């Protein structure tokens with residue numbers, strides 16, 4: 301499978317926090333027999349995790365979270381509409397009037413729309429106001445509680461995923477789809493590890509597709525305690541701001557290369573690791589963009605505090621309109637990110653890790 305197809309498939313699979321099964325399944329299918337693969341009970345997927353007693357080299361963990369933002373059904377109204385809560389961070393204005401998929405008790409996805417009030421019934425005073433999520437519903441096209449529950453087999457606790465199919469535009473080299481945060485990170489891990497499969501490295505690369513990041517980086521805590529890495533690289537689909545901020549102030553732009561994060565409110569990156577990555581990028585002619593973030597946080601927030609303090613970096617492919625139904629990412633940023641992670645893996649040694 302080529303990288304374009306890989307990104308599209310990772311974007312399309314359903315996997316809100318706690319329900320990442322399809323993502324793990326897809327990764328297993330693509331990895332095939334290239335590496336040993338295993339899972340744990342929180343549904344983290346491990347690619348090439350070597351037991352501690354059998355290790356001969358330092359371990360570099362590549363982490364990407366497998367979950368995406370979505371919703372969960374909280375209750376069902378007498379008229380068949382579904383009341384719901386958010387999984388992950390949503391802004392009210394991005395939620396209504398979009399298509400979703402609701403997982404029913406038979407394991408099938410039922411199409412629905414997030415409700416909104418037509419202009420005909422909106423008073424002048426209310427026009428332009430953003431509805432609160434508490435006042436929205438998911439409509440699966442039914443008119444009674446019984447129809448929703450008995451005919452469509454939808455129950456309380458059903459996960460809800462944005463209903464979007466990813467497309468790639470060859471002219472702009474952009475992908476338009478859902479869940480690039482963080483399926484693009486999952487794609488990078490699979491691509492890098494497959495490309496380095498027969499390469500003799502000075503480190504062991506272990507890939508982790510970790511669950512429930514959007515609900516508090518929960519999978520990554522379990523994964524880090526299992527892998528106990530010496531260095532961690534968190535691959536992310538961070539928010540782009542180049543469509544509303546000036547070019548010089550932008551902290552995440554499309555087509556500017558792999559994004560290297562110095563800081564966010566949850567972690568200050570190990571500066572020696574940052575310098576090593578800057579050097580690798582320069583020597584290998586890899587385009588990077590650097591970011592100093594005032595908001596946000598990633599799995600790195602938990603990972604870097606484990607195992608006596610793990611040198612950790614967040615490398616990302618900026619996503620426009622993240623945490624909504626649709627986003628854009630640049631294929632060129634993806635290619636630079638894969639090149640950068642490969643070059644790090646090929647050049648990092650025990651001595652370099654000791655110097656961090």
Ligand SMILES: [Zn+2]
Nearest residue numbers: 481482536537
């Ligand atoms: Zn993310």
